[in-house]
Amino acid sequence: HGVVELDEDGKPEDRVKSALNCLPHYDPAKLWENSSAPFQYWKIRDYAYAYQFGKVTPSMVAERIISIIEENGIDKPPTPLLLSFDAAELRKQAAASTQRFEEGNPV
Numbered sequence: 194h195g196v197v198e199l200d201e202d203g204k205p206e207d208r209v210k211s212a213l214n215c216l217p218h219y220d221p222a223k224l225w226e227n228s229s230a231p232f233q234y235w236k237i238r239d240y241a242y243a244y245q246f247g248k249v250t251p252s253m254v255a256e257r258i259i260s261i262i263e264e265n266g267i268d269k270p271p272t273p274l275l276l277s278f279d280a281a282e283l284r285k286q287a288a289a290s291t292q293r294f295e296e297g298n299p300v
Contacts, residue, residue, distance in 0.1 A: 255287035
């Protein structure tokens with residue numbers, strides 16, 4: 194009960210669709226209705242929705258990350274998963290991603 198078997202020999206698109214049907218209903222617009230929340234843990238699909246509908250851009254997200262890192266420092270609190278940080282490179286990559294979204298060609 195409650196187990197869904199995926200056809201291992203099926204097309205990847207069909208397998209993904211079946212897997213997605215197992216997830217609870219997701220409405221990304223709800224994220225934007227409660228903008229007064231002090232913190233929102235965004236998932237990949239939240240960013241994808243926000244980028245697609247122009248709610249936020251990769252450049253805006255990059256600037257927020259840069260400001261947090263610069264404000265708090267890399268080692269306060271320790272960020273063991275952050276091996277290196279180059280704000281200029283992050284801005285460059287975010288700008289390229291933002292441009293691709295604006296042109297309708299995201300990667």
